[in-house]
Amino acid sequence: MTMNILVLHNLENLERARRSSAEYIFCFERYAPDNNFLYHRIVNPITPAIRQTDWDAVILESTALGICTFRPREKFYEEKRKWSFLADSDAVKIVFPQDDANQSGLMDDWFDEMGGVGLFTVRPEFSSLLYPKTTRHSDVRGVLSGYVDDTSLSQLRSFSKPFAERSCLVGQRVTMYPFRGGRHARIKGEAAEMVKAAAQARGLPVDISTDPQDVLYGDDWYSFLGNCKYVVGAEGGLSIWDPYGDICDRIDAYLADHPGASFEEVEAACFPGEDGKHVFPGFTPRILEAAMCGCGQILVEGEYLGVLKPYEHYIPLKKDGSNLDEVFEIIKDEEAAQRRIDATYRILVENPRFRYSHLVNTVFDYIREKRPARRLGMAPEAFHRMRSLHVAQLTEAITEREREVGFVGETLVDRVARFMRAQTVEPLVRPGPAADEWLDLHETIARARATSRLQPTSGEPSEVAPDETVPEAEVLRGLTAEIHLLHQAARECVAMIDGMNIPCVGSATPDSPEIGHLRSLATMSASLNGAAARLDGQRSALAARQEQLRRDPVEIAKLLALPEEDRGRLAYFLSALTAEDPRDRGTARFLLSALDRSAPAGWLGRLIWRLGRH
Template identity: 30%
Template sequence: MMRKNTLGETGPGDMTRVTVCPAAPDHAYTILVLYDPAALIPTTTRDHLLCFKAFTHFNVIYADVTSGSRLYFDLDIFDGIIIHYSCCIYRNGHLDPAYLDAVGRFAGPKILFVQDEYDLTANTIGMVRRLGVDVFYTTITEDCFERVYPRAEIGDRVEFVHTLTGYVPLNVPPPAALRPLAERPVTIGYRARKLHYRYGDLGQDKFRIGERMRAECLARGIDADIEWDEDKRIYGNAWPAFIERCRVTLGSESASNVFDYDGSLRAALDAELARRPELSYPEARRLFLAEREGRHGRTSMISPRVFEAISLKTGLVMFEGTYSGVVRPDRHYIPLAKDFSNLDEVFARIDDLDGLGEMIERSYDEIILSGRFSHARLAEDVAARLRARMGPPRGVNLLGVIHLALPDLPPEDSPLERHRAMDASAKRLFRRVALDPQDPSGRRQPLTTVPVLPWEQAALRESELCQMALPVLVDAAALAGEVHIFGTGAGARLLCRHIRQATGASPAGFIDTDLTGELMGLPVRRPDAIGGEVRRDATVILSNRYILENARILAARGCSSIVNGQPLAQDLARRSAMAEPDGTPRSPEPGEE
């Protein structure tokens, strides 16, 4: 029997809620996300990639697994693996073979995201089997699962979950920051590409709508900014700034209803185009695509650009379609007939600012504010499926110190050159770095990469994550013997309070590199007290983000029992926020003033 589910298509009540979960809290689990750093140019990809760190309590680590990367570490230190769609598993040679083999051997749960599923579909099926995927987040709708991914070919272990290609942006500006419709200088703005014929009718729609609407705007004297050449494309923060200047933008359904399972369709089309460069799309469709178009059902879907436009309160004029059931004609967008027979009506509705404004506000309320299509909801669904499949935590936490530096990017270059520069920077900056010889645990753990990108930043930032392994504090009630907390900040105070509640006893004190004296009725000592007032075999719980430095300080003084308490401190902070429900500060405990 085919296992299936739907995410993001019809509403929050339709998502399966997985209730079976291990007893350990989420912060005790470490999840590895495999990704391609060269794919981080679009903000939609970055948002999708980062939501697992932003909206789950797991300890999430990212690793570049593209060809040329080296696998330095044993994947068995992780509790689960997410294979991001940026890995493009269907492309031969794109992923490093060492990672492919290691993921295939990994015994924990493996979750896969895939996009562009109409390209080299047979390769995707083979990779799902080779990697031993447990949960497959696919953009294919439930009614097409069996036609696209026959169970006899893909195997019985895979659970299919329908997902969208993108969700509401993480960085939604406040409505007050957006300019009113009447003050937007561009009436219709749009960017597209001329896509290869192999993508069929949906691929051609993206160009057709822009070509015709630009001609109409020129003929009617309407301000428009509609382009499809590569050197006119817009990237980074310049994209939302462009959309926010437009009264409406154009749209059509994404994906393709033509599947090229083995690449033979593209090869045949390329050969014919080389022989006949003047070949028109209608003729190419008759010769190569007619029998393939829609054979596997309608697999069209909504584009992330729709969510971006709604979040910026920009109106939508789109070809009629289903759009994954997210938006509806006349309620959320102005429908444009594919034969352009209703152009006069469409332009009249664009000029009706009151009617357009009502549609935009309704779309904003029902799509953005409802939370039905948020990255948080996606991350929660992924977390639930991981919990249902993970056993006890492996007790390993990967820790790090983040170093950020802006790359040298020429800010005044053309968008295309800036795109190429950022692409090169992604490959250069998100790189694997050397082993850390000073790991206080005595084990040579790898250094890997993680995309720590503030969502509001336009430029890529360098992030080198130093990793090391330490036991994670999961259950404070299990603490025994002499216990000290390293640090005196908010995290240390939360841990102290939690230990008192869980054990009925207080820690022996605090250790801090700068302060001495008393906190919460307990002594605060310097690290040089280890071996004297603080026993070397005492358990020392690290409470803040300076894990690497503090662990080295303790290890250098002979401390033999170092525990990472930062994940627990973060979890406690999320739950309490150190405030009362009405927002007033919590009353300090004795000695905490």
């Protein structure tokens, strides 16, 4: 049964997103490709196409739920109100909270307002505590914060050097979690700093950093892991329960006045006695990534879902670092290291429980359970037309939003084009060698749409009327007409694009005829608008010259090759017309009233008559 699925996220740039974040968003389409999917950033304008589509399921991924952290809080309430129509939809609503000890009360209220939801949480054992309203009428399923993606596993393994050839003994990139997470959330960062200091004291080659400036993204991160013999890590999670963000707000306010305050100072001022009342552990995807890239792991002692065992799968590190000498002694044995790496790979990477395919099967089993008699979803061709319409509507809405902020001209067009490229999904769902070409195509089409949106749709595109009294009038009028025709042709190109279905990745290649046609239309639209802009520059220069001539009687007289005595009379007349002395203005107006009875013959008379009427 084909279903229509709306996936909401809040990633600003899908092309540059962390691989683990993108994989969670795209996994549903990768492993259930027979369904129809539309991806939408939750803070973007809601298009009519989204509102009018009959959705079988709406998935709110964890980054979309992150809007509950927005401050001032009214920003969150405003975004939540935008999506209130979901409460009236019979679509299956599925939510994926992760850092749910933070803001869980706000999320609980939101989920309750949606009606029944499928609560797919990384902490099902705490669901009644964290979501008391939601759990009264919703189903709870346990999930992980990350999985192994079958489609990218071979690529990740290609980044991995043989263990003996890796030049970095211990590596890691991790940021120190903010104070609002409590001491438990800071264990990963503190352990990294502790191992770094101990290794450097021993003169060992390590590459460990908690500086946000050193964060690695995309393939750079996996290349880094593939060159590390060991990584240092810990369980994720939080040890402060802050259901409505009140503690977080107090911390932010305190740090604004005391920017260098220590954890202990902030704790005493903002959340005394709260840290550790509840501990919400988590299994971080970093452990899976290290296993996929063949790294040995030095992990702070913890539960690790009851799957990983100390010394069998990882080298245990005491929280206080009291066994660092033992840790550095163990890592000398590379044969034992390879046995632990292989055992970890088997228990995690080869385990179906840790595969995205398992997560997707669980989700779609749940959807079918809630919609057992659901009619067939939209035919793929019809859904594809809807998706193309959605993209066109979103481009138009973003253009208007950016223009209201104050962006104009090429700056506005560039912003819209970059924005639409950053939200283009399909080449990233099924990545391939031509992904960049597909993204370039979508950016080119967005640029054409945005430029077309900025141009006048009827009448002449200039408010400057040609002045009949100067020789350039005919040229100016011709330029205006030509610019109008160029804009009209550019709009017709965009209309043709909007009337076509942009082929799916996989159904066409970047060099196929239909893609070539789309690219040609978008390029032609850009060329037409570019030509119009160049002509408009010439027209503006002529219009400015007209304005100068209109205001400078001597220049006008010279242009018209008037006799010397007529130049003086014209200059006097125009000066009198704007004089402060009412008697001079009266004389000028008397002459005008006489000339107004009919258009006088000759350049001078016609000029005086026209200027007087204006």
